[in-house]
Amino acid sequence: MNNSFAEHDLEIVIATMNQKRLDFLIPMFPFSHFSDFSILVINQTQENKILASDYPSVRVINSFEKGLSRSRNSGIQSAIGKIILIADDDVVFIENFQKIIIKAYNENQNATVICFQTITQKGDSYSNYLKKKKKLNNRKIRKVLSIEVTGKVEDLRKNNCFFNEFFGLGSTFQDSETFFFLRSIRYKRLKVLFQPSVIVKHESFSSSDDACSDRVIYARMAGFYKTYGIVAYLLLLKYMFFLTRKYNLSVFEIKRKFGVGLSGIYDYKLILNKKLDSRYE
Known part of the structure; x- marks a missing residue:
């Protein structure tokens, strides 16, 4: 060696x-x-x-x-x-x-x-x-x-x-x-x-573990669109089912968090359309 x-x-x-x-x-x-x-x-x-x-x-x-x-x-x-x-x-x-x-x-x-x-x-x-x-x-x-x-x-x-x-x-x-x-x-x-x-x-909890937070939902849906394109909308629905099972959220709260996820996708699409993200690939 x-x-x-x-x-x-x-x-x-x-x-x-x-x-x-x-x-x-x-x-x-x-x-x-x-x-x-x-x-x-x-x-x-x-x-x-x-x-x-x-x-x-x-x-x-x-x-x-x-x-x-x-x-x-x-x-x-x-x-x-x-x-x-x-x-x-x-x-x-x-x-x-x-x-x-x-x-x-x-x-x-x-x-x-x-x-x-x-x-x-x-x-x-x-x-x-x-x-x-x-x-x-x-x-x-x-x-x-x-x-x-x-x-x-x-x-x-x-x-x-x-x-x-x-x-x-x-x-x-x-x-x-x-x-x-x-x-x-x-x-x-x-x-x-x-x-x-x-x-x-490290402590057993990290900043990425808070799967139910608006911060993580918004970011992960943007990341899903970056990775999978239009399939991100299906993954958003799947993520909402996951949150419902794990956190027992109300219908109102799930609807609100679904909107947060949609915002993440929309905001990333704006960045993508302006080709601002291409330098990292």
Whole structure:
């Protein structure tokens, strides 16, 4: 095996907001000091809340833009590591996570992206993961969390692989950004691999789990239209049946949420008709 990558090639890109001190990094690394790792913090903030670093290993970009996907893209564009690990400020890393990631890339050198596993704070699997290493298809990448994603920086930049800034928290459609990111990578015939190894802990609930919220319905229906075209209208009906069974909603509430879904489809169609979304494909 040709060990092309070493631990110092890994850079952790952390999206956060309105931070004024680096103290938020401390609980993320319970087994070591955060300065032992190469970190790039993208701090979306205001001019009166500027974050600075006294550690050579920790770089900070204070951004006055909004949106999680914009933060992720800034990290991809500004990273100096050969491999990036995408992270949020509420995760806790597993000891030796960097060794696990580097080993996976050295064993799978044709992979552009390798996705790993998350456990909850109680130690349970966050999701029903595959049992074996496998190349991921579009159905499987729907369940991938952004905090499980690592990638080769050179491959991503060279192939113009970035997050779709219409999707994600703080964007027009506040969901599905990881799916569309990984889908665009697959469409460019780059390999997206799943590695059944845990690298991070997270609370058992994430922002994408609130299936009944207007925010998620609006975003997911837009995403369905982006993915399936006119079939999205049938998927909207199916989604309403799902919500009725799971949440026991009233007829009035289902009717209202159906309207929210229609709005998501309509608003995305406006973007599509103006060809504003083509640069992410």
